[in-house]
Amino acid sequence: MFLRNLFLKTLRDLRGQVWGWGLGLGAMGLLVVVLYPPFKDQLGDLVKLLSSYPPALSAFFGDMSQLARWEGWLNIEFYSWIPPILAIFAIGTGTGLIAGEEEKGTLDLLLSHPIRRWRVVAEKFAAFVVATILICGLAALCLVIGAVMIGETQALDGMVLASLDMGLLTITGGAFSLMASVIFRRRLWASATAIVVVIGSWFVESLGKVVEVMEPYRPFTLFHYYTGGAVLTEGVNWSNVAVLVGLTILFFAISLVAFQQRDLAV
Numbered sequence: 001m002f003l004r005n006l007f008l009k010t011l012r013d014l015r016g017q018v019w020g021w022g023l024g025l026g027a028m029g030l031l032v033v034v035l036y037p038p039f040k041d042q043l044g045d046l047v048k049l050l051s052s053y054p055p056a057l058s059a060f061f062g063d064m065s066q067l068a069r070w071e072g073w074l075n076i077e078f079y080s081w082i083p084p085i086l087a088i089f090a091i092g093t094g095t096g097l098i099a100g101e102e103e104k105g106t107l108d109l110l111l112s113h114p115i116r117r118w119r120v121v122a123e124k125f126a127a128f129v130v131a132t133i134l135i136c137g138l139a140a141l142c143l144v145i146g147a148v149m150i151g152e153t154q155a156l157d158g159m160v161l162a163s164l165d166m167g168l169l170t171i172t173g174g175a176f177s178l179m180a181s182v183i184f185r186r187r188l189w190a191s192a193t194a195i196v197v198v199i200g201s202w203f204v205e206s207l208g209k210v211v212e213v214m215e216p217y218r219p220f221t222l223f224h225y226y227t228g229g230a231v232l233t234e235g236v237n238w239s240n241v242a243v244l245v246g247l248t249i250l251f252f253a254i255s256l257v258a259f260q261q262r263d264l265a266v
Contacts, residue, residue, distance in 0.1 A: 006119065007123040007124075007126050011127040011131060021135045022134060025086075025138070025139040026138050026139045027142065028082075029078055029146065032077045032146075033147055036150065070154070071158070074143075079166065082139075087199055091199075093174060093177075094175070094176070094180075095178075096181070096187065097121075097125065097128065099182075117260050125252060128174050132167050135170075136164060137163070143163070155232045158232035162228060166228065168248075169225075169226045171244075172244045172251070173194070175247070175248045176222075176247075179251045180194050183258055197222075198222060200221075201224075204221045226240070226244075
C-alpha cells in the first residue's frame with residue numbers, strides 16, 4: 001500500500017517530527033508573546049542599555065533599537081533565531097530522505113518494486129515540504145493565539161507571512177540537504193556538507209553585517225534572502241522569495257538528475 005503512495009508513507013513517518021517541532025516552536029513563540037506585556041514598559045531602558053553593546057549583537061539578533069515595539073520584539077525574540085534551529089530539522093530530515101534510507105539498506109528494497117526513481121525523490125521531498133509547512137503553521141497558530149490573548153492584533157497577518165517565510169528558508173535548506181544526500185553515499189558526508197553550507201550561511205550573513213571583509217559574501221548565503229520578522233513592518237520581499245524558490249527548484253532538479261544516474265551503494 002505504501003509503495004503506491006510513498007508521499008503519504010513518508011509524511012506519516014514524519015508525523016512525530018511535525019508535532020514535536022511544531023508544538024515546541026509554538027510553545028516558545030507563545031512564551032515570547034505572553035512575556036511582552038510585563039516587559040513592555042521597561043523595554044525603553046533595556047534598549048538604551050543594549051545600544052552600548054557591540055554591533056555584533058544586532059547583526060545576529062536584529063536591530064535592538066526596535067525591541068520596544070511589538071513587531072521588533074517578535075523579530076528579535078523569535079524570528080531572528082528560530083531559523084537556525086529549524087535548519088537542524090531541515091538537515092536531519094533532508095539528508096535522511098535518500099542517504100538515510102540507503103545506509104539502512106531499505107532504498108534498494110524500495111527500488112526493487114515498480115516505482116520510478118524520480119517518484120522516490122519527488123514524493124519524499126513533497127512530504128518534507130508539507131511537514132515543514134505544518135510545523136511553521138503550528139508555530140504561527142500559537143503566535144496568533146498568544147497575540148489575541150494579550151490584545152496585540154495589529155500584525156496577525158504579518159505573523160503568518162513571516163512564519164511562512166521562515167518555512168520557505170527551511171525548505172530551501174532541506175532541498176540542499178536532499179541534493180547532498182543524493183550526491184554523497186554516506187549520510188555523514190551529506191550532513192557535514194549541509195551543515196557547512198546552511199548553518200555556515202547564517203554565520204556569514206550575520207558576521208557580514210559587521211565584518212567588512214565578509215560583507216561581499218553575504219549575497220551567496222541562503223540567510224541573506226530571509227526576510228523574517230521584517231515582514232511585519234515592510235511586507236513580503238518578493239525578490240527574496242523568488243531567489244529562495246529558484247534555489248529550491250535548482251537543488252531539487254539536481255537531486256532528480258543525480259539520483260537517476262547514480263548507482264546504489266552495496
